[in-house]
């Protein structure tokens with residue numbers, strides 16, 4: 001299995017190189033040359049298997065230059081009962097009628113990012129041993145909240161790695177901030193910046209490609225890699241849970257093998273929903289992939305009109321992990337939908353960085369409409385949805401998941417589609433306790449932990465250990481910097 005760059009398809013690298021480098025030198029993203037195919041017989045073999053076995057089966061198809069023992073090592077260390085609160089890792093629950101919740105937040109940081117970021121450090125260190133012998137991996141992360149914490153937790157004290165996380169000072173929830181500023185580990189740093197997520201992300205990209213910085217790193221036996229979802233090692237583990245969930249639905253008798261499922265994904269950087277698209281292209285019977293956005297609805301407009309335009313106001317919403325105007329993984333989708341037209345992709349994404357917009361051709365627009373449906377909702381609708389499903393189904397969901405539930409309902413109303421539907425639930429409601437409590441009509445206690453206690457009383461849901469123990473952890477990282485000072489922060493962390 002080889003990987004090509006979306007902006008220059010003659011670039012061809014192995015899985016270990018793709019994961020080690022994170023991004024291709026000319027700015028493209030790595031994609032598999034050809035997706036492995038899974039028919040009903042192949043899926044059937046995984047119906048009675050556990051999550052780990054399913055993960056090994058899927059990863060083996062993609063990681064050609066990993067040995068079986070290496071894949072085993074990665075999977076066993078990532079998905080186990082020390083890290084995940086539920087034995088099934090990804091937990092499926094019936095919500096109502098045709099709709100099911102896929103809870104992907106039972107990992108150590110209570111958000112779906114753990115599904116990939118628990119295994120990425122193992123994929124990356126295994127890759128780096130082969131593809132970058134002896135080098136220390138320096139991982140910079142720009143986060144809108146959940147990635148940062150999940151990456152820190154995944155990489156803390158992992159040998160031969162150093163990590164620095166940048167987050168927008170006012171762009172994350174209280175709980176997310178507390179989780180990051182109390183992070184343990186001798187090889188990690190956390191830095192607040194004055195600006196929004198896109199500022200943090202552009203800052204990181206600039207440092208990644210700064211020639212002087214690259215040379216300094218090389219001189220010191222180090223190299224950059226990425227834990228953001230541009231890294232193939234982030235995306236691949238996400239394909240696993242779509243395949244696993246399909247098998248789980250068959251196993252429980254909710255569907256029969258071959259029956260088509262719709263999927264609704266609360267979307268930001270387009271990583272999660274892209275993994276669903278890849279699973280569909282691999283042969284998993286998935287129907288409509290429903291892309292749910294908050295008020296930052298650049299993707300809704302794009303999927304409907306074919307024009308991507310980031311020149312619009314940026315809103316800070318109650319679903320901060322989806323407050324994104326540049327969805328990097330769209331590049332991988334478009335590469336696939338243009339039948340690997342690297343020149344077109346390079347052209348569109350140059351336009352995006354030069355002018356903030358581009359328009360795809362009708363063929364691509366048509367293919368998008370065939371696979372995807374897109375809609376969005378604002379904070380008020382999100383809150384009303386949290387209340388509605390709490391009252392109707394006794395289900396407490398976080399703000400991101402509520403965006404998906406709302407869009408799922410609007411899709412089903414608009415189309416009358418009665419297919420069984422997987423709604424991807426991406427965070428524990430405790431991570432956004434203030435918004436969830438307000439939505440449920442509660443008067444907010446000022447203290448974060450009193451909020452958690454109140455939500456516990458109302459919902460009856462167990463408080464995740466990670467959040468319950470946060471209170472007693474000392475704050476390690478304080479203050480904030482200008483985004484022009486990001487490079488200095490990296491040099492300081494690395495002692496350069």
Ligand SMILES: *Cc1c(COP(=O)(O)O)cnc(C)c1O
Nearest residue numbers: 146268269270271272321426427
């Ligand atoms: C990251 C995140 C999302 C968005 O996922 P993408 O893969 O970036 O589209 C949605 N919800 C939560 C809670 C997240 O942390």
